[in-house]
Amino acid sequence: MNDRLASVRHASLKPTEWWRGGVIYQIYPRSFADANSDGTGDLPGITSRLDYIAQLGVDAIWLSPFFRSPMKDFGYDVSDYRDVDPIFGTLADFDALVERAHQLGLKVLIDKVLSHTSDEHPWFRESRADRTNPRADWYVWADPKPDGTPPNNWLSIFGGSAWQWDSRRCQYYLHNFLASQPDLNFHHPDVRAQMLDEVKFWLDRGVDGLRLDTVNFYFHDRLLRDNPPKDVRKVGMDAIPLSNPYGFQRHVYDKSQPENLAFLNALRALLDRYPATTTIGEVADDDPFGTMAEYTTGTDRLHKAYTFSLLTHEFSATYIRQTVEALESRIGGGWPCWSIGNHDVERVMSRWGGGRAPAALAKVLMALLLSLRGSVCIYQGEELGLTEAQIPFEALRDPYGITFWPEFKGRDGCRTPMPWTSSAEHAGFSRAQPWLPVPAEHAARAVDVQDADPDSVLNAYRRFLVWRSAHTSLVKGSIRFIDAPPNALAWIREHDHQRVLALFNLSERPARFDLDASLGAIEPLSGHGFTAQLADRSVTVPGYGAFFAGLHPTSA
Incomplete structure (x- = not known):
């Protein structure tokens, strides 16, 4: 029958609201494409594959961190917010990427890690030197309890206490993640001003938006009160594995503080000076829907918030309906961003399909995701139906997995290189040994194989994305x-x-x-x-x- 609902792509959307219902393709730079054959993906490699992404039919790309970093957490430990790490290229390479993406009609979002830096950042080196230097209070420092133990019971997501003793200042500093990732003190006005300036640097270079890592971690409780315990019946019901004690606390005081709203107001005011830019806030919280609603309400906070609620191992029609309806009942006029996979969780075909699920499951999950109300993030390789790679302990690179092995194997299995050419060495990702191995089952699902198969998962994505874009009801209804x-x-x-x-x-x-x-x-x-x-x-x-x-x- 005639499709009476067809219309011009996003015709009803204002140009500045391309993000509302937009589809964003997440790129993990070190695993996407290697242009200089050193085994690690880079910005020129991404640029060389932008035509592939544009042909997919998405609206934008999101680049996971490519900033200068010691790479202890693979770029989420930034040592220079204004430079590209040499393993990924140069600022000129980044500018070329943005220029080519814009030529192809693709927006470019970058991953801003504002809550913490690397311990090798010059700011932290200065801050830890003594208690009187100009940046002494740029990080969260606290005296020990009288018995020498940490100031409270806060835990790191990566295991153990969230406090690390520093012998220079004879104080503890806060790290919600690795000990090499000290948390910035957003209660300090100079820190807030500096971070806004770091954002402005990239907006001036032409980026179209920000994915804000751990956006609800910026502020901590000034009084450093202990977190209360979580109801044991609810432990393990979120994205934190049971083997991680972080899930045994209600995170009342170490994140999601009320002061964060004023900073989000200032951040949105900055973005509003750059028309058609957008923000996605990553919200990991005990009450994710409430925080998402709070952070996206009105026109002076985040444009949209990213939910982990479909990144769990729980998979059923009942769970999906309850999750979506629960968010809809809370978010009001706010706007969600949905995803079923990213660089931090087991690939959805293994997590929900058991690893041997047919290609048809990848297709229906794609159609379901792209038919929800909200914006959508697609993680690289989902359009190929990739499964979780099995990485032996000796090949692990992820500190999270190394700490909690074998109960939790970390994030390396979803971060293996993109397979481009099935018959090529390392599936066409690189001519050198990649930083993580390419599984044989991924090579069998390479882009060249699926490109030639009209019934492939890849071509199903292409077909559906084009079709969806012509239906405003599916984009923003x-x-x-x-x-x-x-x-x-x-x-x-x-x-x-x-x-x-x-x-x-x-x-x-x-x-x-x-x-x-x-x-x-x-x-x-x-x-x-x-x-x-x-x-x-x-x-x-x-x-x-x-x-x-x-x-x-x-x-x-």
Whole structure:
């Protein structure tokens, strides 16, 4: 049937609101493409592959950190906010990347790590020298308790106390992550002003937005009060593994402090001076939806917030519906950014599919993700249906995994290099031995293989992204769930009286949806790549399949 809902790509969106419902492709630079054959991906490598990303049909790229760093946490420990680390290239390489991306119609977002620096940053070296230097209070320092122990019970996400003793100042400093990642003191006005200036440096270079790492970690409780314990029944229900004691606390005082809102106001005011720029805040919190709502409400805070709620191991239609409806009930006029994978969690095909799931699961998860209300982040390799790589202990690079092995194997398995050419050495990522190995099963799913297969996961992504962009209801419309069979989901997206019905079967067996007459006339939509059988008001959706239809009022 004719697709009466088709329209010009994002035609109803203001140019400055491209991010609302936009699709962002996350690039992990050291694993995307290696141009100089040293085994590590780099900025020129990314630039050489931008045509591939543009052909995918996304709106923007998000670059994980490429700043100068000792790489103890692979770039999330910054030692110079204004320079490119030599392993990734130069500032000129970055400028060339931005120029080429803009030529292709792609926006460029960079990952700003503002809550902490590397212990090799000149600011920290000065701060730790003594208690009277100009930057003495730029980091969070505290005296020990009378018995010499840390000032409170705060824990590091990477294991152990969040406090590290420093023999120079004879004080502890706060580190929410590695001991080599000291936390900045955002209560200090000079720190806040400096971090805004660091952001401005990159906005002036032409970036279109920021992904803000750990955006709710900027401020800490001035009184350094102890965190209370978490209800043991809820331990392990978030993205923190059970083996990590961090999950045993309610993080009331070490993050998500009320002072953060004023800094977000100042940050948004800076972004507003650069039209069409945007922010995505990474929110990891005991009450993620409440914090996301607080941080994205109105027009003077974040544009959108990134949720971990679909990055867990829990996978069911019931869980997804409860999660989305819970967020919708809390976020109000705020805007979410959804993801089912990133550089910190096990790849979704293994996490939700067990590693042997068929390609059809990757396709239906893609369609589901891209049909939620909000913006979307796609992590590199998801469009190939990549599974989690199994990395032996001796090859691990991630300090998180090394600490908690073997109960938690860390993040290396989702960070292995992109496979470009199946028959080439290291799957075409590099002519040198890569920093992490390329699994044989990834080479079999390389870009060149899938590019030549019309039924591949890659071509399913391309097809669906183009189709989605022509439906404003799917880009920015409201969402309302309706009843569905077990292991299935059904909802309606609506915008300007245009309604799209979306059905998803998350099981391997066909599912029958019986649709109520109150929904109106059902007009199946084509071009999205899925097939189903409509008989009267019943739709039979194949295993791991989807169905989309326009809904129209029936005449009296």
